[in-house]
Amino acid sequence: MMMNWISIGTLSDIPRRGARCVATPQGKIAVFRTTDDQVFAIEDHCPHKGGPLSQGIVHGAAVTCP
Structure with a gap:
């Protein structure tokens, strides 16, 4: 399991209830x-x-399969 932090952009780069x-x-x-x-x-x-x-x-804090 990867537990390292990396910078990927700003919070606003990901839409609410969305993903990147x-x-x-x-x-x-x-x-x-x-x-x-x-x-x-x-x-x-x-x-x-x-x-x-x-x-x-x-x-919420879950994702439904595509």
Whole structure:
């Protein structure tokens, strides 16, 4: 599990209830922003369907598969 911080831009670069995909040497990371401006990041890969989680739907602090 990667636990390092890297600068990827500003909070306003990610829409509320939206996501951005960031390429890292370890793979693609989906970065999400909630309606109350919390940010969380996970591997950009849905374990159910294999699609990119960055294209999923943000609700609260969770993401629904795309």
